[in-house]
Amino acid sequence: MIVVAGGSGSRMGADLPKQFLPLRGMPLLMHTLANLHAMDGSMRIVLALPNGHIATWARLCADHAFRVPHDVVAGGDTRFRSVQHALNMAQGSHLIGVHDGVRPFVSKDVVERCFRAADEFGAAVPTVPVIESLRKMNGEGSEVVDRNDFRAVQTPQCFRTEILVSAFATATHDRFTDDAAVVEATGRHIALVEGNTQNIKVTTPLDMRLADLLIG
């Protein structure tokens, strides 16, 4: 599993990048890695971190005596570049996933379901219903759209490795913010599997408080 932790934390209003903020005394990102490791102790974890955060992460791991095995690669300027760097290191298995570092609550069921669907269909992402009404912005204003026509996409986004590698190798730009979109741009269908609603992306101080609740 590639874990991408590239956020600057600006939405969190904190000096530390959000993935390093403490949750019950341990950086958020460690919760994410520990959760994945607890599902499957043999899962290889490759963590893509911005260059400027690698030393901080090493210090945090030492301070917390963090024992979850993982490799660290330097991320890039964009999510696309970060995943691309990690892919160079993460090959070797038949399937691969890309997970947000700030999603510590994905369930084992969802991860297994995604990998199974990726094995069968080539590419799969977990999704949940959209709760709020949606409006689509256009040149002059906006228009309502039917939220039932949309799904909110979580991670891990899972793929047969050869498909993800090939999609990243042939991508014509690096502005993708979603890994499945890179694969989709090659014309391949993306399977949708049901996600767990607790698999929130922790991006605001309010999310941190919710995360504290979710730890239980």
Next chain:
Amino acid sequence: MIVVAGGSGSRMGADLPKQFLPLRGMPLLMHTLANLHAMDGSMRIVLALPNGHIATWARLCADHAFRVPHDVVAGGDTRFRSVQHALNMAQGSHLIGVHDGVRPFVSKDVVERCFRAADEFGAAVPTVPVIESLRKMNGEGSEVVDRNDFRAVQTPQCFRTEILVSAFATATHDRFTDDAAVVEATGRHIALVEGNTQNIKVTTPLDMRLADLLIG
């Protein structure tokens, strides 16, 4: 302000409709009404409740000695019908808003901003950015869309009263799930104003726990 409380609570996994579930000992819906009343003691509140819930609500108001002044109207089978019934009762002011009964945390700023924009432009809704990636479902599968092209819509949705009344009178169907969409169907532009992210729609047990946090 029309407050619509028509949910059956099926997503909450509880017997009581979600708007009646207790939050710090008081039904969620009472928090919503109390919040609106605290912003502006002269705000007229018309509450649309399903027929089958009106007696329960009356009993709850008595049990809790709930003193926020409001009128109750019987809702309809759909949100459209509920708002339509409430509109018959709520006319008389220049501006009108429609608010979800399960949104107890809208800020005074957002409500004022919406009414100001409704006064100026005729129709206005509060929106917040979409945090998750979005996929649009189509006949065969789905495709990624740019979440930056979308906004999540909250309530209150605010209007010049004459515009909302006229839109409801001329609507050609009743399957709208969003009041602004009824107005938009008449060809009118909807102004977007910035919402507050804490203005969550409380629809799941997890939301109830988050709501408990938000009360502070």
